[in-house]
Amino acid sequence: MIARREVEFLLYDWLKAERLTALPRFEGQTREDWDAVLDLAERLAGNDFLPCNKIADRDEPSLTQDGEVRVQPDLREAMRTWLASGLQLAAVDAGHGGMQLPTVVASVALAKVMAANVSGSAFMMLTIANARVISDFGTPAQVELFAAPQHEGTSLGTMCLSEPDVGSSLGDITTRASLDGEDEIGRRYRISGRKMWISGGGHDVTEQNIHLVLAKIADEDGRLPSGTRGISLFVVPRVLPDGGRNDVTVAGLNHKMGYRGIPNCLLNFGEGMHHRPGGEAGAVGWLLGEPGQGLAIMFQMMNEARINVGLGAAALAWRGYVLSCEYAAERVQGRPLEDRRAERPVPLVRHPDVRRMLLAQRAIGEGALALCFYAARLADVSRSAGDAVERQRAHTLLDLLTPIVKSWPSEQGLLANHHAIQIHGGYGYTRDFDVEQLYRDNRLNPIHEGTTGIQGIDLLGRKILGDRGAGFAALQEEMQATVGRAGADVELAAIGAALDAARREVAAVVDGAVARDDRPAVLAEANAFLEGMGHLVVGWLWLDMALAARQSADPAVAEAALWTCRHFFAAEMPRIAGMLAPLTADAAVTRRVPERIFAAV
DSSP, X not given: OOOHHHHHIIIIIISOGGGGGGSGGGTTOOHHHHHHHHHHHHHHIIIIISTTHHHHHHSOOEEOTTSOEEOOHHHHHHHHHHHHHTGGGTTSOGGGTOOOOOHHHHHHHHHHHXXXXXXXXXXXXXXXXXXXXXXXHSOHHHIIIIIHHHHHTSEEEEEEOOOTTTTTOGGGOOOEEEEEEEOSSSEEEEEEEEXXXXXXXXXXSSSEEEEEEEEEEOOTTXXXXXXXXXXXXXXXXXXXXXXXXXXXXXXXXXXXXXOTTSOEEEEEESOSTTOOTTSOSSXXXXXESSTXXXXXXXXXXXXXXXXXXXXXXXXXXXXXXXXXXXXXXXXXXXXXXXXXXOSSOOBGGGSHHHHHHHXXXXXXXHHHHXXXXXXXXXXXXXXXXXXXXXXXXXXXXXXXXXXXXXXXXXXXXXXXXXXXXXXHGGGGGSTTSHHHHHHHHHTTXXXXXXXXXXXXXXXXXXXXXXXXXXXXXXXXXXXHHHHHHHTTSTTTHHHHHHHHHHHHHHHHHHHHHHHOSOHHHHHTTHHHHHHHHHHHHHHHHHHHHHHHHTTOSOHHHHHHHHHHHXXXXXXXXXXXXXXXXXXXXXXXXXXXXXXXXGSOO
């Protein structure tokens, strides 16, 4: 679990979240209000979601003969308890019945449940984002019929993008939409096709299930437009407004390595299983926005989901660290290096290599949480600041950092969970201890909502080359401000200088990539850039947190932050040069290697 003292340091000592109450959107809110919400999330995480985490992992969802998906009963009840509590309304606008809390506060509340039961949190993550998209782009009737039930806790939502033969190449989707008239809800279409990897589809937690479906509108000859510009977005409910069942069928469940509590489905739209006599073929859906705007609208949900994927990975990494600390303190084994003839064995935490792995876990877990909470605060400022320049700067930084927020916690969090298993030894490799499940759960995070490779291309291709380094220039200004403050601190001045040296190193790579007239060659090594850039950003945040720790009223938290910052700069920051080497060596091995060497042996 994520201890309250860590939350208070990150939220109040470091991010100064209370300053957000000066913004009109959060006027009148207090820290006491926020703490009450965090208390509720903590109770639900500990009392409802944690006890069923291993149970739902063991007893994964099942598909009945009539096509219904049964979720493990304890997790189903935990979800219903969450929905009854109203916590899904934390960041929702007051105009839609929400609490209108800062995104960063809502993110902390969600992270508590993620650490306890990441499968359960996935239901919420998708639903919150689904309802926000409908609220932002839907007609008044669509908001009332499809967003409001999710706000009220009587429905959960999904996002339906991928198809069995398409994956992430969304321009190649073949799900089709045919105009079926117009009613008081909006332009009505018939949807036909298959969607794969749909988390939270067909379940029995709530009767209603609201699907947001990407599809292409067929022309008069029945042909589908090519590419991503032809994609539109549709709201397709499981239960139609008249109470009838829509033609949406669960064709099968995917049996996963982790995240087993939430069903992951193959959904068929327009298969005819729920086709009513005399009606048109296809599932009924209503157009959201305008034709051809589907992917642009869906990116709002995808970017929100990407940040929350990173948050889930961070929460799993942190929980693994907490469990490792407990085990290392209790497990007695071996003699200390300085006294190999000692009469009695010592706790694992006395061994330097175990301390190394604990420090690595803390640096990753808390660093990843800090990255996600910082992004959430940027989201608050970008939407709510009174000054247009401040809003735009926050938006620019958030846009640049989103692929890092998704991928760095996902990749590094898996490494943190690796260390957790290693510290537990053979016991960590058994199902008797939770760290085994944490590793399996976290392994999904580098894949869903855009693989790490896709995030690398997004960062280097769209965010760096796309604006010729302007967003990175804004980020450098933030880093240089931290370096300047560190220069006045005797103990942290050298770390500040190391951060500035790493910044210049990455900046040289960015300048070279922008100047180079060979985009494919640059993007071939986008993943290497993403990794190095992620380390630079988290190193900067650790120095910033170390400076904030100087002012913290909690000496234990301050001491831990300073030591972890030292570790990150001693062990992790020197690796940036190696991460960036593929972009500076100009070897182009990955592009020149012949495909024949990968032929099946």
